[in-house]
Amino acid sequence: MTNTISDVGDAAGILAIGTNTTEAHPVIGFEIKKAVRKGTKLIVANPREIELVRHADVWLRHRPGTDVTLLMGLCRVIVDEGLADASFIAERTENFDSFKESLQNFDLDSVAQTTGVPRKKIDEAARLYATNAPAAIFYAMGIAQHSHGTDNVIAVANLAMLTGNIGQPGSGVNPLRGQNNVQGACDVGALPNVYPGYQAVTSEAIQKKFEAAWDCSLSAKPGLTTTEIIDAAHRGQIKAVYIMGENPVLSEPQARHAEEALRKLEFLLVQDIFLTETARLAHLVLPGVTFAEKDGTFTNTERRVQRVRKAIEPPGDARPDWWITCQIGRKMGDRGFTFTSPPRIMEEIARLTPSYGGITYRRLEKGGLQWPCPTTEHPGTPILHTEKFTRGKGQFVPLEYKPSAESPNNQYPLLLTTGRSLFQYHTGTMSRKVKGLNVFLGEELVEINPRDASALGIADSDVVKVISRRGEVTAKAKVTAVSPAGVVYMTFHFAESPTNQLTNPAIDPIAKVPEFKVCAVRIEKKDTRLD
Amino acid sequence: METIKLTINGVEVKVNRGTTVLEAAQAANIYIPTLCADPDLEPYGSCRLCVVEIEKIRGLPTACTTPATNGMVVHTETPAVNEVRRTSVDLLIANHPMDCLTCRQNQQCELQQVTAHLGITERRFPRTDQAFPVDTSNPFFDLDRNYCILCAKCVRTCDEITGINAIDLAFRGYSARVATFGDKPLIESTCKSCGECMVRCPVAALTPKETRRPIHEVKTTCPYCGVGCQMYLGIKDGQVITVRGDRDNEVNGGHLCVKGRFGIAEFVHHPERLTNPQIRKNGKLAETTWDRALDEAAARLGQYAPNEVAVIASAKCTNEENYVLQKLGRAVLGTQNIDHCARL
Numbered sequence: 001m002t003n004t005i006s007d008v009g010d011a012a013g014i015l016a017i018g019t020n021t022t023e024a025h026p027v028i029g030f031e032i033k034k035a036v037r038k039g040t041k042l043i044v045a046n047p048r049e050i051e052l053v054r055h056a057d058v059w060l061r062h063r064p065g066t067d068v069t070l071l072m073g074l075c076r077v078i079v080d081e082g083l084a085d086a087s088f089i090a091e092r093t094e095n096f097d098s099f100k101e102s103l104q105n106f107d108l109d110s111v112a113q114t115t116g117v118p119r120k121k122i123d124e125a126a127r128l129y130a131t132n133a134p135a136a137i138f139y140a141m142g143i144a145q146h147s148h149g150t151d152n153v154i155a156v157a158n159l160a161m162l163t164g165n166i167g168q169p170g171s172g173v174n175p176l177r178g179q180n181n182v183q184g185a186c187d188v189g190a191l192p193n194v195y196p197g198y199q200a201v202t203s204e205a206i207q208k209k210f211e212a213a214w215d216c217s218l219s220a221k222p223g224l225t226t227t228e229i230i231d232a233a234h235r236g237q238i239k240a241v242y243i244m245g246e247n248p249v250l251s252e253p254q255a256r257h258a259e260e261a262l263r264k265l266e267f268l269l270v271q272d273i274f275l276t277e278t279a280r281l282a283h284l285v286l287p288g289v290t291f292a293e294k295d296g297t298f299t300n301t302e303r304r305v306q307r308v309r310k311a312i313e314p315p316g317d318a319r320p321d322w323w324i325t326c327q328i329g330r331k332m333g334d335r336g337f338t339f340t341s342p343p344r345i346m347e348e349i350a351r352l353t354p355s356y357g358g359i360t361y362r363r364l365e366k367g368g369l370q371w372p373c374p375t376t377e378h379p380g381t382p383i384l385h386t387e388k389f390t391r392g393k394g395q396f397v398p399l400e401y402k403p404s405a406e407s408p409n410n411q412y413p414l415l416l417t418t419g420r421s422l423f424q425y426h427t428g429t430m431s432r433k434v435k436g437l438n439v440f441l442g443e444e445l446v447e448i449n450p451r452d453a454s455a456l457g458i459a460d461s462d463v464v465k466v467i468s469r470r471g472e473v474t475a476k477a478k479v480t481a482v483s484p485a486g487v488v489y490m491t492f493h494f495a496e497s498p499t500n501q502l503t504n505p506a507i508d509p510i511a512k513v514p515e516f517k518v519c520a521v522r523i524e525k526k527d528t529r530l531d
Numbered sequence: 532m533e534t535i536k537l538t539i540n541g542v543e544v545k546v547n548r549g550t551t552v553l554e555a556a557q558a559a560n561i562y563i564p565t566l567c568a569d570p571d572l573e574p575y576g577s578c579r580l581c582v583v584e585i586e587k588i589r590g591l592p593t594a595c596t597t598p599a600t601n602g603m604v605v606h607t608e609t610p611a612v613n614e615v616r617r618t619s620v621d622l623l624i625a626n627h628p629m630d631c632l633t634c635r636q637n638q639q640c641e642l643q644q645v646t647a648h649l650g651i652t653e654r655r656f657p658r659t660d661q662a663f664p665v666d667t668s669n670p671f672f673d674l675d676r677n678y679c680i681l682c683a684k685c686v687r688t689c690d691e692i693t694g695i696n697a698i699d700l701a702f703r704g705y706s707a708r709v710a711t712f713g714d715k716p717l718i719e720s721t722c723k724s725c726g727e728c729m730v731r732c733p734v735a736a737l738t739p740k741e742t743r744r745p746i747h748e749v750k751t752t753c754p755y756c757g758v759g760c761q762m763y764l765g766i767k768d769g770q771v772i773t774v775r776g777d778r779d780n781e782v783n784g785g786h787l788c789v790k791g792r793f794g795i796a797e798f799v800h801h802p803e804r805l806t807n808p809q810i811r812k813n814g815k816l817a818e819t820t821w822d823r824a825l826d827e828a829a830a831r832l833g834q835y836a837p838n839e840v841a842v843i844a845s846a847k848c849t850n851e852e853n854y855v856l857q858k859l860g861r862a863v864l865g866t867q868n869i870d871h872c873a874r875l
């Protein structure tokens with residue numbers, strides 16, 4: 001997030017696009033609803049009738065995969081009606097003219113046609129966003145998980161820059177990160193192309209810095225992403241994988257392929273708290289511990305580094321994950337793994353990561369710190385880009401509409417989109433162990449519009465097969481108008497109905513995020529008499 | 532912000548303009564009994580226990596709804612004030628079960644506290660029994676309307692704080708009660724089970740099913756989503772038994788959702804937790820010692836060229852753990868094939 005959770009209430013307008021905030025980020029959902037109660041205008045752009053729709057001033061029910069068109073349409077209205085922030089554009093941005101020109105390709109009648117949103121609503125939403133400043137944009141995986149996800153993110157940034165909604169409390173572009181420490185894992189370099197602090201592996205100076213710090217020689221070529229690692233394992237190029245606390249057998253797109261790939265490995269090491277679907281395939285399983293049994297830090301979606309504190313002893317002979325990795329490092333003869341505790345590790349992170357430079361456990365005792373926090377005197381940075389952008393001027397980028405990699409056809413007439421439930425978490429490793437949470441949602445439900453359901457002769461709670469080009473999954477149907485006609489919706493929390501055997505591994509060329517939000521499927525009522 | 536001065540029970544109190552008389556008294560550590568006020572909720576003024584006398588103002592205004600003004604002189608414990616409070620509490624306890632010793636809320640009950648403050652030792656009004664069935668349908672907390680004093684904190688919470696509006700005050704007079712839409716059990720309502728209402732209920736009408744109380748608490752960060760709510764884990768006998776939101780931080784200000792509040796102890800203490808290293812022998816996983824497991828890990832990982840190995844770190848683990856794992860991948864295994872499930 002460019003801004004903080006606590007300034008949500010300062011927003012006069014909020015656009016929530018591609019985020020089912022009340023399910024995936026419930027406490028931020030509370031804050032958004034509280035703001036609306038106090039008069040903030042809310043625009044919700046979502047194909048599904050999510051809870052926030054009830055609180056919205058305008059609901060844009062666009063077709064999945066048409067976000068760029070919708071956002072460019074909003075920009076077009078803002079420019080045509082003279083609602084753009086000319087002084088912000090002049091002082092803080094560049095390339096506006098070619099962006100403006102590209103808006104000519106987004107004739108508003110065809111925008112309405114592509115997105116399925118009536119023109120009147122597009123006008124209304126654009127005016128609402130442009131005239132209620134400061135206005136904040138919230139988005140989540142509904143924007144990112146597309147084969148053109150990078151374009152979606154750029155489209156969001158264009159809209160915010162166009163109206164000068166960057167850099168003050170209550171404004172900003174606020175991606176909501178799903179898992180508890182996905183922000184932190186990225187920050188400390190668990191990515192194939194950057195060292196801790198997003199320092200490029202291709203930069204010679206950076207490479208030298210880490211070679212000196214770690215006393216080793218390093219490769220200057222970016223490595224493979226998780227999805228690419230799986231592919232490389234499937235081809236036999238990758239022979240050994242060390243997985244800590246992840247369950248790709250359920251979370252990867254085209255999950256059956258992921259499972260086949262892991263089975264081909266000569267050596268699979270899985271470190272986790274439960275024998276997950278992935279750990280069952282391992283040659284070596286090492287028992288890690290939960291957050292309650294170790295010290296450390298997580299970084300939340302607003303870049304705030306916060307303490308995790310050991311509250312109880314681990315069960316049996318389970319050990320903290322940092323300890324396990326350090327032991328392996330030592331056994332392999334490296335002297336850089338003599339850390340005796342997490343605060344010592346943070347000292348090294350701070351030394352090598354400029355944005356974490358001022359973060360120490362002592363300071364965190366008083367509360368979290370938001371990076372960039374370069375020095376121990378620096379108070380942290382609640383709001384980004386207050387005076388300039390990281391690259392200096394903000395760059396407007398002209399965009400065009402690219403359809404999703406897969407569109408419905410005769411054989412696969414429905415569009416499947418995926419998401420998260422409030423009552424479960426990711427692949428269910430933790431949440432499914434909690435009986436009470438399973439009372440609320442204990443199995444996969446395929447949301448299907450009453451119109452599609454009746455055409456297929458499907459009633460609520462019927463068992464159905466969802467079939468894509470990559471696989472088929474069985475689950476119960478939930479007939480509901482929450483999903484629009486032509487669109488079905490599933491979560492990916494349940495091993496028994498592994499939704500990601502259906503999803504499309506087509507990835508965004510830059511962010512390499514798979515297209516989880518759109519794939520073509522057909523649904524058949526399962527004839528239980530035959531089984 | 533402009534500060535003003537007022538006098539409460541002869542003590543001079545300085546507060547910001549916009550503060551209520553109740554907040555001014557609380558800031559000066561002067562106790563005014565209340566049952567419907569909550570720092571997170573708008574003033575409501577229904578329990579009438581916070582009545583006070585204010586010089587030059589007629590009647591007995593409620594402190595929670597009266598803004599403090601400069602030069603105001605307030606008396607919180609006069610005979611007239613205490614008589615009104617006494618009558619209000621008499622009415623509240625007329626039908627209250629009063630089984631304090633075995634009550635889930637014993638010693639944490641605000642009604643108990645108020646009754647003690649007023650020195651009430653007996654019921655003045657005859658009891659008109661009316662037993663409601665207890666709603667135990669929610670897996671984490673119960674709603675026992677027999678204890679309810681109709682302060683509406685739960686209803687206001689579910690409106691003002693969570694925006695879910697699953698419950699409301701329904702019916703009038705003796706049948707007045709907290710109800711879901713259509714008077715259905717909670718589990719069939721739109722309730723999202725966040726428990727925000729439960730933590731604010733002053734009596735034992737909304738209580739957690741987990742009735743044990745912790746010996747000590749440890750502050751930490753929720754492991755479930757990217758919001759990063761700050762919470763206290765309550766510990767007893769080496770086990771996490773309760774979770775409480777931390778009010779003093781800017782992230783969640785004490786609020787939690789169902790996963791954070793109710794979804795932790797059971798997975799942490801689940802019998803299927805891995806407790807020993809396991810190594811595959813003849814196709815089956817079998818327990819082994821740490822020494823052998825770590826030797827095996829080091830020996831096997833060491834066999835491969837940089838382009839033959841990969842590490843997958845974790846969006847669920849700590850920064851420190853992700854850091855040492857990417858360092859191992861890069862500095863020891865010599866590979867840049869390092870990722871986690873950020874994109875998924």
Ligand code: SF4
Binds near residue numbers: 693695697727
């Ligand atoms: S648990 Fe949460 S959603 Fe349910 S009634 Fe209470 S406040 Fe409302």
Ligand code: SF4
Binds near residue numbers: 678680737
């Ligand atoms: S259930 Fe508790 S919070 Fe709700 S009205 Fe009754 S006493 Fe008040």
Ligand code: SF4
Binds near residue numbers: 027754756760
């Ligand atoms: S309590 Fe709920 S909203 Fe807060 S971090 Fe945990 S899962 Fe997220």
